[in-house]
Amino acid sequence: MAAAxxxxxxxxxxxxxxxxxxxxxxxxxxxxxxxQSVVVSWNPLIFGWNPLPSISHAFYTPVRDVFVGTxxxxxxxxxxxxxxxxxxxxxxxxxxxxxxxxxxxxxIADPRAVDRMPCPTAQECIPVDAVASAKxxxxxxxxxxxxxxxxxxxxxxxxxxxxxxxxxxSIIALVTxxxxxxxxxxxxVNEHFPFNFWPVNSIHFxxxxxxxxxxxxxxILYAGGPLDPDETPPTPRQRTIYRWISxxxxxxxxxxxxxxxxxxAFGETPVVLIGEAVALILFATFWWVQTFQRWNDPNPPSxxxxxxxxx
Numbered sequence: 001m002a003a004a005x006x007x008x009x010x011x012x013x014x015x016x017x018x019x020x021x022x023x024x025x026x027x028x029x030x031x032x033x034x035x036q037s038v039v040v041s042w043n044p045l046i047f048g049w050n051p052l053p054s055i056s057h058a059f060y061t062p063v064r065d066v067f068v069g070t071x072x073x074x075x076x077x078x079x080x081x082x083x084x085x086x087x088x089x090x091x092x093x094x095x096x097x098x099x100x101x102x103x104x105x106x107x108i109a110d111p112r113a114v115d116r117m118p119c120p121t122a123q124e125c126i127p128v129d130a131v132a133s134a135k136x137x138x139x140x141x142x143x144x145x146x147x148x149x150x151x152x153x154x155x156x157x158x159x160x161x162x163x164x165x166x167x168x169x170s171i172i173a174l175v176t177x178x179x180x181x182x183x184x185x186x187x188x189v190n191e192h193f194p195f196n197f198w199p200v201n202s203i204h205f206x207x208x209x210x211x212x213x214x215x216x217x218x219x220i221l222y223a224g225g226p227l228d229p230d231e232t233p234p235t236p237r238q239r240t241i242y243r244w245i246s247x248x249x250x251x252x253x254x255x256x257x258x259x260x261x262x263x264x265a266f267g268e269t270p271v272v273l274i275g276e277a278v279a280l281i282l283f284a285t286f287w288w289v290q291t292f293q294r295w296n297d298p299n300p301p302s303x304x305x306x307x308x309x310x311x
Contacts, residue, residue: 014080016291018081019290021073022077022078029066029067029070033063036052036062036063037050051270053270053272054273054276055280056276057108059105072098072099074098075094075098078091079095082166085228089168090217093169094211096173097176097207097211100204101204103141104137104207105126105130106202107125107202107204126194131193131194138180139185142177149173180203183196183197200260200261209257212279213253215283216249216283218283220246222286230298231294234290235293238289238290238293241289248282249282260272
């Protein structure tokens with residue numbers, strides 16, 4: 001029986017739908033930002049182009065719920081697709097940073113905020129209520145990280161399935177939780193929270209750079225071919241697409257780093273917004289193509305049994 005005609009297992013269906021859901025999550029986020037940038041008035045007869053400085057600035061707009069919800073949903077989907085390959089390990093690391101992008105807001109250039117909270121500059125502040133919300137979110141984030149790490153460790157121990165990738169991700173998650181908790185609550189360093197992360201200053205931008213940097217490596221890895229011997233190899237056309245996405249992703253990541261570190265030099269040009277949107281579109285394209293490349297794989301990385309170790 002051909003692979004395409006074989007009965008589809010529940011694990012395969014779940015794997016397919018999670019992958020498709022992740023693409024639609026990206027589409028929802030981009031659509032929300034586009035609508036917010038185009039519609040400048042509730043009057044349906046008045047339209048214009050008023051782009052946000054970055055996707056993260058959606059936090060301060062009516063599409064805030066979509067922004068926060070999509071990032072949390074993406075984190076859950078990435079963790080659910082966890083596996084043992086290098087690529088799935090990188091996606092797990094992305095899942096560690098994605099919630100922080102939603103929890104800790106980006107700074108806004110609002111002079112009215114200067115008198116209400118201490119800021120390192122008069123150009124970048126966040127409202128007082130956002131500070132309290134971010135600290136509460138970080139506290140919950142840290143507790144959830146510890147709970148997930150401990151739970152997964154107990155499951156691996158009980159089932160006797162050691163997983164080095166999961167151990168590495170757990171360490172990264174715990175270190176990240178400790179760092180952000182210290183930056184939010186330690187009296188010695190939290191005076192200018194959330195603008196107290198060296199060298200990029202903003203905790204939000206640090207999480208954003210780490211997130212985009214890590215997931216940019218995934219299509220780069222796959223450009224060289226399949227990472228798992230059980231997965232369907234890409235067609236020549238698919239491999240060409242992966243290589244183009246890899247090259248464009250590297251160029252876009254460099255642009256994004258420059259834009260984030262020197263964003264004031266670009267004035268009102270939404271360079272960060274463009275860089276983030278391009279990165280998301282490239283990744284969604286890669287994810288879409290790879291989903292159908294591996295549509296009929298009987299053992300996707302997230303549901304494949306561990307390989308027995310050599311004697």
